[in-house]
Amino acid sequence: MLVQMPSECVIGVDLGGTKLLAGAVDADLRVHHRAMRPAQAPAQGAVLARVEEVVREAMDAVEAEVAAVGLGIPCLIDLRTGVAVSSPNLGVLAGAPVRDLMAERLGVPVYVDNDANAALLAEARAGAARGVSDAVLLTVGTGVGGALLLDGRLYRGSQGAAGELGHMVIEADGPRCQGACPNHGCLEAMASGTALAREARAAATAEPDSALGLAAAAGREVTGALVTDLAHDGDAVSIAVLELIGTRLGVGIASLVNIFNPEVVIVGGGVMAAGELLLEPARREMALRALPPSRDRVKVVATRFGAESGMLGAAVLALDGLAGA
Numbered sequence: 228m229l230v231q232m233p234s235e236c237v238i239g240v241d242l243g244g245t246k247l248l249a250g251a252v253d254a255d256l257r258v259h260h261r262a263m264r265p266a267q268a269p270a271q272g273a274v275l276a277r278v279e280e281v282v283r284e285a286m287d288a289v290e291a292e293v294a295a296v297g298l299g300i301p302c303l304i305d306l307r308t309g310v311a312v313s314s315p316n317l318g319v320l321a322g323a324p325v326r327d328l329m330a331e332r333l334g335v336p337v338y339v340d341n342d343a344n345a346a347l348l349a350e351a352r353a354g355a356a357r358g359v360s361d362a363v364l365l366t367v368g369t370g371v372g373g374a375l376l377l378d379g380r381l382y383r384g385s386q387g388a389a390g391e392l393g394h395m396v397i398e399a400d401g402p403r404c405q406g407a408c409p410n411h412g413c414l415e416a417m418a419s420g421t422a423l424a425r426e427a428r429a430a431a432t433a434e435p436d437s438a439l440g441l442a443a444a445a446g447r448e449v450t451g452a453l454v455t456d457l458a459h460d461g462d463a464v465s466i467a468v469l470e471l472i473g474t475r476l477g478v479g480i481a482s483l484v485n486i487f488n489p490e491v492v493i494v495g496g497g498v499m500a501a502g503e504l505l506l507e508p509a510r511r512e513m514a515l516r517a518l519p520p521s522r523d524r525v526k527v528v529a530t531r532f533g534a535e536s537g538m539l540g541a542a543v544l545a546l547d548g549l550a551g552a
């Protein structure tokens with residue numbers, strides 16, 4: 228059935244560590260057009276130009292009037308000024324007044340927030356945290372991002388820097404963390420897509436006769452996507468690698484459950500292509516480690532909107548911004 232074009236849309240933009248996704252979205256969060264580009268560019272101006280390009284593609288593709296643009300970016304944002312204060316994974320944006328620069332380029336109001344906050348906003352509005360007042364979101368991709376919904380509001384901390392759930396230590400003497408993080412054994416260092424690929428390479432070497440080992444020996448690059456595909460095909464070694472990563476996620480989730488007593492822990496990001504192969508061991512480990520009564524009622528689930536959570540959440544930012552919320 229054709230979805231009738233509304234008279235007004237917003238554009239939601241998710242600027243991730245690797246890909247840039249824009250969608251023309253109506254007030255009911257229906258997506259009328261999607262545009263995608265690679266996210267990485269060598270300089271600030273080039274990143275912003277690419278954002279402008281996807282937004283214009285989405286604008287031109289819909290007949291509806293575009294009233295505002297929402298932007299979820301992997302940065303710590305000063306919400307008052309719309310400046311990207313810092314960014315571990317997209318450093319070229321550090322210090323950029325992203326909101327004002329993009330509003331100037333696009334000629335419509337622009338609303339900016341952190342990408343994980345945006346993803347949780349979408350899930351809270353219409354997804355896995357709908358009707359919930361306390362929720363935790365983890366995005367497991369190249370790194371591990373996080374966001375907190377506490378008492379019905381996104382929790383930002385005193386400087387907007389709260390919710391760095393990926394930098395919770397789960398192994399004091401674990402491997403050095405990524406990017407600007409000086410810590411060791413963070414959830415991000417132990418259970419991100421990067422960690423998944425590292426463990427998969429080790430498993431391929433240790434088990435050369437497994438499907439994973441044979442794929443590596445045949446020259447295939449051992450990535451999280453490969454190990455996930457092989458696990459779905461039933462390779463026991465690949466399944467065990469995902470179980471290891473899922474178990475580590477469960478260790479982190481147990482602490483989050485004890486600290487925040489959420490109704491739901493939502494897991495998204497690229498690594499969630501593994502689905503239950505990751506979530507099932509995470510749930511099991513959480514239940515072994517967390518305290519009652521929190522552990523007994525909390526649900527650990529996948530995002531409803533998957534790879535589109537961030538884009539849809541950015542659209543919610545724009546819709547709420549227009550409504551003066």
Ligand SMILES: [Zn+2]
Nearest residue numbers: 394404408413
């Ligand atoms: Zn860290």
